Structure formats: structure tokens, C-alpha cells
Amino acid sequence: MAYTGPMADDSTPESADFPAIALRLGRRIRVLRLARGWSQEALARRATIHRVYLGDVERGARNPSLRHLAAIAAALGVPVHLLLLPDDDVPGGTVP
Secondary structure, X not given: OOOOOXXXXXXXXXXXXXXXXXXXXXXXXXXXXXXXXXXXXXXHHHHXXXXXXXXXXXXXXXXXXXXXXXXXXXXXXXXXXXXXXXXXXXXXXXXX
């Protein structure tokens, strides 16, 4: 029996604004990095990713894999899900 629920036709929901999500993710990574006083190069080294790739992620120009998100989160010392939460859902209302 074929699935006939939401997105059964492989379409994306109208509420999924992927460019906005990518920009929010990149902004959150940048805020966390700067809060630690790190350059892109320093965070990239800690996460074992290329500095140019990290810059692209921070600008929302790249869609990082879960592996890269996990590496970035671990380097920053935060859980992965914190990088993806909407701003309103971040504990304390701001990015730590």
C-alpha cells in the first residue's frame, strides 16, 4: 500500500524555507564562533573541515551534511540540535 499522507508526492511543504534555514544555521554558527573569540580558521581546524567550506556554511551558501554539523557542534561544545533551533526556541531567547 502506497503512502498517501503529506508529501507523498515528493513535494516540499510551503513552510520549509530552506534558504532561510541555511542562513539561520550559518548565523548561529558564526555567533557561537565569535563568542569564543575564534576565527573561521580556528573553528575549521577544531572541526577538521576546510576554512572556505566553513565560510560558505556561515553565509548559507552550503548545505552541510550531518557529519559536518556534528563536527562543528562538537568543536563549539554544543549539541547539534542547538544549531538548528528557530531563534525563538533557543533557551534564554539568544544563542549562547
